[in-house]
Amino acid sequence: MSRKSKTIAPVSPPPRLVAAERRRAVEVYLGEAALVSLLVSSAEVYKKECYGTLLGYRTDNRILVEHAIPYQSAQRKHSEVCLGARSRRIIDEVLGGLPKFKVLGEYHSHPMFGERRANIRLGALDTIDMNGDDVQIIVAINDKKRRQPWRIRTDAAMSGTYANYHFSIGAYVYPGRAKRGNPILAPLFCPYAFGLLGPGSPNGRRG
């Protein structure tokens, strides 16, 4: 992987996830630690982009994301984030030797900028270095207007509010694990979100 930059500039309409594609797509499970890291990473550098790697396990039809680790040396802007070649090389060396977790892909955020609210739509450069079997998580982070319970959206992404922010999280994969066409939003599961994040969720009291 040699990803260099990301941008939020939309190049095409959001991928329409037809039923047949969704059935073929792997399911993505987001663990507690990974979710917390995604939220903290996105909020810490708001309104710039965060960028990091995803670690966990993969089976034939499931991706289990256990950790999301931010790239500390990423150079951040509001609509682009880059990682230098030296940092990339070091990170790949270290992560490649992990005995337990596999590198599953990467994540970055799309922050609100000015009055323009962010979404999880893939940008022009977002798929350039995405491998056929990667998962790519995009976190859209916006100012919170009002509390909203966490929910699974009809496009298979998740959204809800926490602290002062509204988050949408989407997990993109290539159907069939081959780099053809556009990635689609995989069904995303994160039961932990409903327990932690806010009133309106089944057992949440904070938000």
Ligand SMILES: [Zn+2]
């Ligand atoms: Zn992007």
